Amino acid sequence: MSVHIGGKPGDIAERVLLPGDPMRAKWIAETFLEDAVCYTQVRGMLGFTGTYQGERVSVQGSGMGMPSASIYTHELINEYGVKSVIRIGSCGALAMDLNLGDVIAAIGSATDSNMNRTRFDGLVDYAPVADFGLLRTAVEAAEAQGTPIRVGPILAADAFYTDRPDLYDSLADYGVLAVEMESAAIYTIAARYGAKALTILTVSDHIKRGEAMDSAQREQGFSNMVKIGLATAIA
Ligand SMILES: O=P(O)(O)O[C@H]1O[C@H](CO)[C@@H](O)[C@H]1O
Numbered sequence: 395m396s397v398h399i400g401g402k403p404g405d406i407a408e409r410v411l412l413p414g415d416p417m418r419a420k421w422i423a424e425t426f427l428e429d430a431v432c433y434t435q436v437r438g439m440l441g442f443t444g445t446y447q448g449e450r451v452s453v454q455g456s457g458m459g460m461p462s463a464s465i466y467t468h469e470l471i472n473e474y475g476v477k478s479v480i481r482i483g484s485c486g487a488l489a490m491d492l493n494l495g496d497v498i499a500a501i502g503s504a505t506d507s508n509m510n511r512t513r514f515d516g517l518v519d520y521a522p523v524a525d526f527g528l529l530r531t532a533v534e535a536a537e538a539q540g541t542p543i544r545v546g547p548i549l550a551a552d553a554f555y556t557d558r559p560d561l562y563d564s565l566a567d568y569g570v571l572a573v574e575m576e577s578a579a580i581y582t583i584a585a586r587y588g589a590k591a592l593t594i595l596t597v598s599d600h601i602k603r604g605e606a607m608d609s610a611q612r613e614q615g616f617s618n619m620v621k622i623g624l625a626t627a628i629a
């Protein structure tokens with residue numbers, strides 16, 4: 395077991411889906427995986443390993459925000475030999491041509507977090523980006539299942555409730571599609587330790603229009619995203 399994950403070596407597949415919400419991890423394991431086994435409940439951050447179309451896959455909750463997601467990404471890669479990490483999350487849209495339920499693949503992740511400023515002594519604005527192979531596979535998987543997918547940059551924010559909505563307007567002017575809270579850290583840590591990472595998101599809110607999905611829309615929208623994530627993981 396690592397500091398924050400209760401599994402033994404070998405309990406976790408080389409390919410991991412990483413939702414923020416541990417209950418989404420449980421729902422994915424119960425809905426999409428066969429023979430799923432829960433390998434960790436430490437801090438309630440559930441993780442499961444099962445098979446999808448005969449291939450071994452794990453799904454691990456990562457919590458909210460970059461400090462939490464960093465811990466799980468670091469330990470999965472360095473303590474359990476995970477090779478690819480696919481975040482599947484919800485996001486708030488900034489682009490006016492996005493709608494609730496739309497699926498996004500994050501090619502790159504701007505951030506207001508200080509984590510990378512600390513890493514590089516404030517001397518470099520490191521650009522956290524997706525693994526190109528995973529990104530291409532996700533786009534192909536989305537096309538194969540008939541789910542439109544929008545590829546573009548996103549913002550990984552430290553705060554869910556922002557005091558600076560004006561910054562969101564500026565970012566939208568620069569083509570940033572949506573806001574979530576983990577991708578920049580996941581991309582950075584995967585790059586640092588030689589693993590692949592991708593973030594796939596479902597638009598659960600539209601920040602500029604003040605819209606939010608109801609629970610039925612959420613389930614269907616998230617299902618499409620999860621299927622893309624699983625198809626990408628096993629490709
Ligand atoms: O739906 P998840 O994966 O938790 O992702 C988004 O939802 C949470 C905020 O509500 C943050 O973790 C954000 O990144």
Ligand SMILES: O=c1cc[nH]c(=O)[nH]1
Nearest residue numbers: 484485486573574599
């Ligand atoms: O981080 C997030 C996730 C969903 N919706 C938001 O507005 N922000």
